[in-house]
Amino acid sequence: KELRHMINFKGIELHILGMDTWYANLGPAHPLYDQNEVTMEELLQYPFVRRPDDYFSNLTHYLEIDGVRLTNFTQVVYLNDTSAILSLLRSTDAFRFGPGLSAGDFSAYDIRTIPIRNCKIQITTGWIRRKRETLSSEAEDFVAMLQKLYPLSLGF
Numbered sequence: 001k002e003l004r005h006m007i008n009f010k011g012i013e014l015h016i017l018g019m020d021t022w023y024a025n026l027g028p029a030h031p032l033y034d035q036n037e038v039t040m041e042e043l044l045q046y047p048f049v050r051r052p053d054d055y056f057s058n059l060t061h062y063l064e065i066d067g068v069r070l071t072n073f074t075q076v077v078y079l080n081d082t083s084a085i086l087s088l089l090r091s092t093d094a095f096r097f098g099p100g101l102s103a104g105d106f107s108a109y110d111i112r113t114i115p116i117r118n119c120k121i122q123i124t125t126g127w128i129r130r131k132r133e134t135l136s137s138e139a140e141d142f143v144a145m146l147q148k149l150y151p152l153s154l155g156f
Helices: 002-010 055-062 082-091 100-107 137-149
Strands: 012-020 022-026 048-050 076-078 095-099 112-115 123-130
Touching (some): 002 012, 012 137, 022 100, 082 095, 100 112, 123 137
Parallel strands (some): 048 076, 048 095
Antiparallel strands (some): 022 095, 022 112
16 A cells, blocks of 8 residues: 555556565474475464565564464564575574565575465565656566566466
8 A cells, every 4th residue: 555655656657577475484494394384373483584674564564464463473583684594594493484486596595485374465576667758678678587587477
């Protein structure tokens, strides 16, 4: 809602590339690593890794999955370095939330992307541009590359 208002106010167009939901990213040291699905109740006892808050990530504090709010997590680790996040996920019982689209990237580091039971979070991925502006040929090529990476129906 907030993003839609900001886009309209600023005279920007949003072009949707795909839709997804949240999954749990767990490394081989995590006790739930071999499960096909996890619940929020199961995840509550483990450290939750996330990036430092910005305006939009602050909105996630109000999210709830299967009756569990993100504010219910008592062990939260804030990291702004991707290598540190990967290292922590691979060597501890920490986990992070992420889209299914990133599963291929994480699997290269032996990190699994596991569905969360009753997760109704909807993630929309897209690109923006100012209304009434045309894209350069380089920008059009870039958008074409994005469209190949982000299929509209992810079916992960």
